[in-house]
Amino acid sequence: MNLYLQTPEITVWQGHCLEVMQTLPDASVNLIVTDPPYHTTKKANIAGDKDFKTDEDYWEWLDIISQQWQRLLAPNGSLYCFASPKMAARVEVLLGKRFNILSSITWTKPNEPGYDGWKQKTKKESLRSWYLHSERIIFAEAALPDNPNQSxxxxxxxxxxxxxxxxxxxxxxxxxxxxxxxxxxxxxxxxxxxxxxxxxxxxxxxxxxxxxxxxxxxxxxxxxxIRPFFATADIPYTDIWDFPTVKHYPGKHPAEKPLEMMLHMIKVSSYPDDVVLDCFAGSGVVGQAAKMLGRRAVLIEISANLCDKIVKNMS
The missing domain is CATH 1.10.260.40 (lambda repressor-like DNA-binding domains)
Incomplete structure (x- = not known):
């Protein structure tokens, strides 16, 4: 565990998220926006994506992580947790033990022609199920330990x-x-x-x-x-989101999420100067969005190389 950067706006930790979160005070986070390993994609270039031999190993690990989320989230707090469409239902049930589930958001990723990745290359006639071209985001609020369905x-x-x-x-x-x-x-x-x-x-x-x-x-x-939620008619306010994915660039994180979507989540679900946690920081885009909106970010990333990039981007 290594403290890479600490300013009034951004704290960057390099290390295992569980070890770092255990050092943070109770109810010290107002918003969690995070993208855990999906387990289903099995990508070698995504930290943790191939760490679990069985699904049960993954669920046990995620449950331990969610215990820390529950402890850290303030009474007015919200949680956005990304999940693959194959695993989203199970992720929602697991998180429902500790949080009041409010929505399962579908991110449709409406890319421009020529930027559809594997969708463009896939031989459609060989498919035996619907092509997975979306991701889920489980949206929940803090709840009491004895009643996860109540704020x-x-x-x-x-x-x-x-x-x-x-x-x-x-x-x-x-x-x-x-x-x-x-x-x-x-x-x-x-x-x-x-x-x-x-x-x-x-x-x-x-x-x-x-x-x-x-x-x-x-x-x-x-x-x-009171949990903040500043939805208006002129921004996406339904549970279907149409944010294009991040186009390839040298050094792009394989699971990088669009800055515009991070700005949307943080602006709607936090107050100015709130603390935003991303314990799988990756590219650090959550920290960038938090800083732009006048929030404070706590970022945890296991890869030292990625921590170097995050710190460079924050300077």
Whole structure:
């Protein structure tokens, strides 16, 4: 384990991701964007891709890695984990033990003619299944250990409301947030994770609970507990993403992801100055995107040569 670079914006570690992550503090990461070995591609030029003799070996390893992700992710945190289409269903089930799964995103990779790689070369008549021309990205949020289907905010709100002796209807009414049909629906929806309060609504929520039950510990600040998600109509907001792959260039990482897609994930799912972790850093593109957006990045890469390239690109 070797610390390659440490600045206020970027920290680069060279070493095994598990060893490095074990040294990081609990709840110290706001967003995880990472691309583990796929295991199915068996590429010798991708670190870790041929390390597992059986599928079960791979699942056991990924489960151990995900334990660290769970420990490191803050209550307001999100996770984007890349997966091959063949393995994505199993990856989603595995991560569902520790995180609240929100989406399985399909990245379609709509390359320009002449840049379709093996798709262009494949003899279509010899196929016996649909050609794999997409990747999956499992999107999830932090969850409590005893309830992976519930966000920390929803659980904390219910606990605080009950300690204050209020029903969902009473709390909704006191805030002036009555719905047209279900008068308790606003707070109920927040507790179940169907939606989240705005910063203004959250301020009202804290004020009412403090006034009604000053002896009950108050809710934390908005950004400490509310998961950021800044989707708009003018950016990709569905679970189908059309980002072209990175064209070949000298020194390109074989699994390099497009910068535009990394910028999209980080901008939508983090606050300024948040900590973004990539424990399979590869080309370092997650760090580049984080730096461009005013976030702090922690990058872990096992290859010293790639760490050299990452540091060079960051300077």
């Amino acid at each position: 920390p905010f929803g659980t904390l709100l219910r606990k605080t409301r009950l300690a204050a002796g209020m029903s969902t209807i009473e709390l909704t009414g006191a805030m002036g947030e009555y719905g047209k049909v279900n008068h308790g629906g606003t707070v109920s929806n927040w507790e179940t994770g169907r939606n989240i309060p705005t910063a203004e609504q959250y301020g009202k929520l804290k004020a009412v609970l403090k006034q009604v039950a000053p002896e009950v510990p108050g809710l934390p600040d908005y950004q400490q507990i």
